Amino acid sequence: xxxxxxxxxxxxxxxxxxxxxxxxxxxxxxxxxxxxxxxxxxxxxxxxxxxxxxxxxxxxxxxxxxxxxxxxxxxxxxxxxxxxxxxxxxxxxxxxxxxxxxxxxxxxxxxxxxxxxxxxxxxxxxxxxxxxxxxxxxxxxxxxxxxxxxxxxxxxxxxxxxxxxxxxxxxxxxxx
Amino acid sequence: xxxxxxxxxxxxxxxxxxxxxxxxxxxxxxxxxxxxxxxxxxxxxxxxxxxxxxxxxxxxxxxxxxxxxxxxxxxxxxxxxxxxxxxxxxxxxxxxxxxxxxxxxxxxxxxxxxxxxxxxxxxxxxxxxxxxxxxxxxxxxxxxxxxxxxxxxxxxxxxxxxxxxxxxxxxxxxxxxxxxxxxxxxxxxxxxxxxxxxxxxxxxxxxxxxxx
Numbered sequence: 001x002x003x004x005x006x007x008x009x010x011x012x013x014x015x016x017x018x019x020x021x022x023x024x025x026x027x028x029x030x031x032x033x034x035x036x037x038x039x040x041x042x043x044x045x046x047x048x049x050x051x052x053x054x055x056x057x058x059x060x061x062x063x064x065x066x067x068x069x070x071x072x073x074x075x076x077x078x079x080x081x082x083x084x085x086x087x088x089x090x091x092x093x094x095x096x097x098x099x100x101x102x103x104x105x106x107x108x109x110x111x112x113x114x115x116x117x118x119x120x121x122x123x124x125x126x127x128x129x130x131x132x133x134x135x136x137x138x139x140x141x142x143x144x145x146x147x148x149x150x151x152x153x154x155x156x157x158x159x160x161x162x163x164x165x166x167x168x169x170x171x172x173x174x175x176x
Numbered sequence: 177x178x179x180x181x182x183x184x185x186x187x188x189x190x191x192x193x194x195x196x197x198x199x200x201x202x203x204x205x206x207x208x209x210x211x212x213x214x215x216x217x218x219x220x221x222x223x224x225x226x227x228x229x230x231x232x233x234x235x236x237x238x239x240x241x242x243x244x245x246x247x248x249x250x251x252x253x254x255x256x257x258x259x260x261x262x263x264x265x266x267x268x269x270x271x272x273x274x275x276x277x278x279x280x281x282x283x284x285x286x287x288x289x290x291x292x293x294x295x296x297x298x299x300x301x302x303x304x305x306x307x308x309x310x311x312x313x314x315x316x317x318x319x320x321x322x323x324x325x326x327x328x329x330x331x332x333x334x335x336x337x338x339x340x341x342x343x344x345x346x347x348x349x350x351x352x353x354x355x356x357x358x359x360x361x362x363x364x365x366x367x368x369x370x371x372x373x374x375x376x377x378x379x380x381x382x383x384x385x386x387x388x
Binding site: 051052055057060063064094095098105109110112113114115116117118119120121122123124125126130134135139140143144147150154158159161162163 | 195196197198215216217218250251252253255260262266267268270271274275276278279282283286287326327329332333335336337338339340341342343344346347
């Protein structure tokens with residue numbers, strides 16, 4: 001009925017490493033380039049959050065900050081913790097770790113928020129001669145972070161958290 | 177997949193939790209009840225009332241909403257008498273021409289392609305079930321539907337539209353198109369459809385029919 005995931009730990013490690021590498025340019029490079037009569041302006045994810053905060057919509061600034069900056073970062077940290085503890089065959093905090101895994105799986109998709117924001121901004125602000133908005137290189141890196149961390153969460157098999165409980169018994173049913 | 181009668185020493189109706197692999201017996205569920213794993217709390221089974229008819233009706237509604245959400249403009253801007261409106265496909269095209277093809281592809285896949293795949297695949301499971309044609313292949317196919325689900329991100333897309341409109345609201349008047357509301361309704365209806373579906377129907381019906 002349910003299949004085990006192949007090479008779960010090594011796949012997850014590889015994807016976590018890729019996510020960390022991509023996270024850096026995603027946050028440092030410009031996400032959005034606005035060209036207008038007044039000149040052109042480059043925005044990173046953080047400067048976009050700051051702009052929202054200063055223009056008074058601090059609830060949205062908080063949402064974007066969490067979805068774009070905190071969620072990917074915490075997701076990477078949580079996956080490192082889950083994968084490392086499963087590899088050590090830790091028997092501690094089993095329920096908490098299972099809950100953490102569910103949270104990671106549930107919350108990851110919301111990081112895509114900034115990609116959609118860019119999509120709509122680019123599509124709508126095309127007033128030729130007045131102002132145009134283009135997506136910057138960080139958008140590609142950021143999209144990749146979201147996809148890679150989602151794959152990392154999917155490749156982690158939560159049953160590995162519980163496997164050490166059956167360690168003392170020599171018989172270990174291996175599903176393939 | 178071993179046949180159920182391969183495990184002779186197990187309790188009646190054994191189920192393995194899909195999250196922690198604990199074997200336990202599945203209780204009989206009254207309509208509306210949910211069975212959770214005794215160890216890790218994962219949802220093992222639900223018994224939604226009137227499952228097939230409700231999920232089929234909701235999925236058909238979702239299909240209509242999906243068409244509206246993609247044919248009509250989502251959002252628009254009005255500035256100095258000029259009005260711009262975009263549909264989802266146009267937005268993806270503009271992004272593609274702007275030189276960030278991977279991002280355009282990602283938006284296309286997550287906001288447009290996978291939601292419709294999810295809808296069509298769900299219908300492909302529900303319609304044969306409703307007509308009483310059950311085959312083991314349906315269950316395999318349903319696993320594919322499950323693997324598509326995390327990649328449909330319409331609810332995130334809806335929030336993204338709201339954020340971008342707030343960003344633009346000081347520049348111009350923002351307009352919400354019919355597709356915006358259709359997308360909002362689609363998210364609700366699709367969630368209800370998935371919740372209304374009892375996955376055990378995929379497994380139980382052939383057993384009942386073969387007279388066990």
